[in-house]
Every structure is written in structure tokens, then in C-alpha cells.
Amino acid sequence: xxxxxxxxxxxxxxxxxxxxxxxxxxxxxxxxxxxxxxxxxxxxxxxxxxxxxxxxxxxxxxxxxxxxxxxxxxxxxxxxxxxxxxxxxxxxxxxxxxxxxxxxxxxxxxxxxxxxxxxxxxxxxxxxxxxxxxxxxxxxxxxxxxxxxxxxxxxxxxxxxxxxxxxxxxxxxxxxxxxxxxxxxxxxxxxxxxxxxxxxxxxxxxxxxxxxxxxxxxxxxxxxxxxxxxxxxxxxxxxxxxxxxxxxxxxxxxxxxxxxxxxxxxxxxxxxxxxx
Amino acid sequence: xxxxxxxxxxxxxxxxxxxxxxxxxxxxxxxxxxxxxxxxxxxxxxxxxxxxxxxxxxxxxxxxxxxxxxxxxxxxxxxxxxxxxxxxxxxxxxxxxxxxxxxxxxxxxxxxxxxxxxxxxxxxxxxxxxxxxxxxxxxxxx
Numbered sequence: 001x002x003x004x005x006x007x008x009x010x011x012x013x014x015x016x017x018x019x020x021x022x023x024x025x026x027x028x029x030x031x032x033x034x035x036x037x038x039x040x041x042x043x044x045x046x047x048x049x050x051x052x053x054x055x056x057x058x059x060x061x062x063x064x065x066x067x068x069x070x071x072x073x074x075x076x077x078x079x080x081x082x083x084x085x086x087x088x089x090x091x092x093x094x095x096x097x098x099x100x101x102x103x104x105x106x107x108x109x110x111x112x113x114x115x116x117x118x119x120x121x122x123x124x125x126x127x128x129x130x131x132x133x134x135x136x137x138x139x140x141x142x143x144x145x146x147x148x149x150x151x152x153x154x155x156x157x158x159x160x161x162x163x164x165x166x167x168x169x170x171x172x173x174x175x176x177x178x179x180x181x182x183x184x185x186x187x188x189x190x191x192x193x194x195x196x197x198x199x200x201x202x203x204x205x206x207x208x209x210x211x212x213x214x215x216x217x218x219x220x221x222x223x224x225x226x227x228x229x230x231x232x233x234x235x236x237x238x239x240x241x242x243x244x245x246x247x248x249x250x251x252x253x254x255x256x257x258x259x260x261x262x263x264x265x266x267x268x269x270x271x272x273x274x275x276x
Numbered sequence: 277x278x279x280x281x282x283x284x285x286x287x288x289x290x291x292x293x294x295x296x297x298x299x300x301x302x303x304x305x306x307x308x309x310x311x312x313x314x315x316x317x318x319x320x321x322x323x324x325x326x327x328x329x330x331x332x333x334x335x336x337x338x339x340x341x342x343x344x345x346x347x348x349x350x351x352x353x354x355x356x357x358x359x360x361x362x363x364x365x366x367x368x369x370x371x372x373x374x375x376x377x378x379x380x381x382x383x384x385x386x387x388x389x390x391x392x393x394x395x396x397x398x399x400x401x402x403x404x405x406x407x408x409x410x411x412x413x414x415x416x417x418x
Binding site: 020021022023024051052053054082118119121162163164166167168169211212 | 376377378381382384385388397398399400402403405406409410412413
């Protein structure tokens with residue numbers, strides 16, 4: 001029976017081909033909440049190399065190590081016909097001072113509303129949601145959060161300008177996100193005393209592609225400060241390598257500012273995405 | 277003194293105009309290597325297509341020599357070279373072929389290979405692709 005299943009699976013897999021209908025590097029990588037994007041900004045591109053006639057599936061893992069915290073994320077996306085992207089991410093946030101892990105699960109959906117990042121005259125536009133839930137809200141509640149789950153809604157616009165900067169391709173993305181998450185939800189949602197804390201924050205990424213395989217860029221993510229813990233905006237500088245349409249490797253330097261009383265959190269980030 | 281000034285002044289003018297005459301703005305056509313460069317790029321591209329399983333079928337019915345001539349003329353004209361494109365328009369050529377997004381991008385990859393083989397620098401490649409990109413909507417799903 002097991003052999004039959006294995007054979008069946010193998011024959012199915014051999015029927016499929018890895019999605020490869022987009023130009024190299026143009027889909028970007030996987031952001032920490034699981035959506036196709038940069039490192040921490042969800043982009044208008046849908047994850048993976050699936051074009052309008054293809055289904056794409058991707059898996060990714062990312063790790064960040066700043067002074068007093070670590071974050072490990074693994075997740076996956078399935079993108080259908082370059083129209084809709086479903087994503088899931090499991091985050092494990094290690095707090096050195098307490099020697100404990102805060103775990104969060106994020107489910108996401110993103111729909112492409114208009115355009116193509118490379119070819120359309122105007123930027124590609126997508127609308128997405130991310131529903132987040134903490135496994136154990138103890139720390140979040142201790143810090144004064146109102147909820148252990150929350151939903152972000154975002155609108156992203158993205159464009160690749162061919163040969164725009166000294167002949168190099170230039171990418172930019174701007175995302176507006178409606179959120180009540182504290183430190184992206186890892187410290188809960190809202191503020192127990194002040195009730196509804198939903199606000200709109202802006203996020204942006206930009207990169208220059210030096211050759212077909214290499215992108216150098218920066219990101220910025222504005223954050224709310226619902227808990228009165230001086231939550232800072234985030235930024236990073238990244239380099240992403242796309243050797244082919246099957247894998248990408250990204251390294252970044254993060255500046256996450258103050259997190260729950262620990263100042264000046266900086267450190268390295270590494271991410272790998274596999275595209276099928 | 278006045279004569280000297282005049283000579284100097286006219287000399288400068290001559291130098292300016294001569295400068296304009298001998299160094300006209302370099303076109304993308306020149307950067308692609310002019311006539312021979314574009315000829316080689318198209319030649320390489322045809323070879324790439326010839327051994328490509330994914331997109332060869334679109335070209336199986338075309339006459340190779342005519343396809344090459346038209347493409348050379350098109351690349352020459354679109355890169356500001358001394359040519360006028362005399363072939364059919366993009367919509368007419370591609371109607372009935374039903375080229376999808378994936379195959380279009382695959383052709384872009386083949387064109388990049390063709391330019392790589394001709395030693396065209398990445399930054400120049402992007403400029404040609406940038407000029408061809410707006411034509412995509414006249415080409416795919418026709």
C-alpha cells in the first residue's frame with residue numbers, strides 16, 4: 001500500500017513542473033509573516049514564479065538574531081494563476097532575558113488587483129490580509145495587550161523599472177497596513193486599557209538589481225506603539241541572491257530599535273526560499 | 277589684440293561645432309554594436325529558439341530568413357538605429373499564436389542569453405528590454 005502511494009505521489013510530481021513563468025528575481029522572497037515580499041514588507045508581487053497559467057508553491061525559512069531576541073520563521077505559499085496567494089507562517093520568537101519562546105501563527109491571503117510589476121504602465125497593486133494568533137498570550141497580556149489575535153489588512157504597490165538607474169533595474173514597493181499588532185503581534189494586539197488601537201502604518205522597500213541574480217536594497221517598516229514601550233520602526237539593508245528560479249538566499253542587517261525595554265536591537269538576518 | 281580675440285572666438289566656435297559633428301549622441305543601437313551587433317544577437321536568438329522545446333513550436337511555421345530580417349530591422353529601429361521597421365504590426369503577427377505570459381518571459385530569457393553570447397553588458401541589455409517591454413500587450417494572448 002505504501003509503495004503504491006509512493007508511486008502515485010511520484011507520478012503526480014513528475015506531471016507537475018516547477019512554475020517558472022516570471023523573470024528571475026522579480027517575485028522577490030518571503031517576508032516574516034509569510035507573504036511574498038521583501039524581508040519584512042509584504043509586496044504587491046505574489047510569491048513564486050507562477051504566471052497567469054501556472055500554480056506555484058514555495059517554502060521558506062528565515063532567522064533573525066538581534067541583541068536580546070531571536071526570531072525563527074518557516075512557512076509556505078501557494079499562488080494560483082498569479083491572481084491569489086495563500087500563505088502560512090509559524091514564528092518562534094525567543095526572549096533571551098526570560099529564556100522563553102513566544103509562538104505565533106500567521107495565515108495570509110493576497111490578491112493581485114492590477115498590473116504586472118515589470119510590464120504594466122502603472123505599478124502592480126495587491127490587497128492582502130494576515131490573520132495572526134499567539135499560541136500562548138501570557139507575555140502579551142503581562143505587557144498590557146488587549147488580544148491574543150488580530151488581523152492586518154494591507155494594500156501594496158510595486159514596480160520594477162527596467163534599466164532605470166544607470167542601466168540597472170530598479171524595484172520599489174510601498175505598502176499601507178492597517179494593524180493593531182504590537183511588535184507584529186508577537187506581543188499581542190492593541191492595549192487592554194485603551195481598547196481599539198487600529199492604525200495605518202507605512203512600509204517601503206527599494207532595491208537595485210546588479211545583474212540578473214543579485215539585488216541590493218533597503219526596507220523600512222513603520223510600527224504602532226500601543227503598549228507605551230517605545231516600539232520603534234524597523235529597517236534593514238539586504239542583499240538577495242537568485243542563482244535560478246528554484247532557490248533564493250537573502251542576508252540582511254536589521255535595525256529593530258527598542259523591543260520591550262531592550263534598546264537598540266540590531267543583528268543579522270538570513271532567509272532561504274525554495275520555489276516549485 | 278582684436279584679431280587674436282577673433283581667431284580665438286571663431287576657433288572656439290569651430291571647436292564647439294566640430295565637437296557636435298564628430299561626437300553625436302550615442303544611441304542604444306551603437307551600444308548594441310550597431311548593424312553587426314544586432315545581426316549577431318538575432319542570429320544567437322534564432323539558435324536559442326531552435327533548440328528550445330518550450331517555444332520552438334511558435335516558430336515552426338515561420339520562414340527563418342524572413343523572421344531574422346524583420347527582427348533585425350525591428351531591433352534596429354527600436355534602438356534608434358538608421359532603420360525603419362517595415363514588417364507587419366505586432367498584433368497581426370501574433371494573432372492566432374496565443375502566446376502566454378510564461379512563454380513570453382521565456383523568450384525574454386532567450387533574448388538575454390543571446391545578448392550574453394554577444395557580450396552585451398547587463399545595463400545595455402536592460403535598455404533594449406525596456407524598449408521592447410511595452411509591446412508585450414500587443415503580443416500575448418492573441
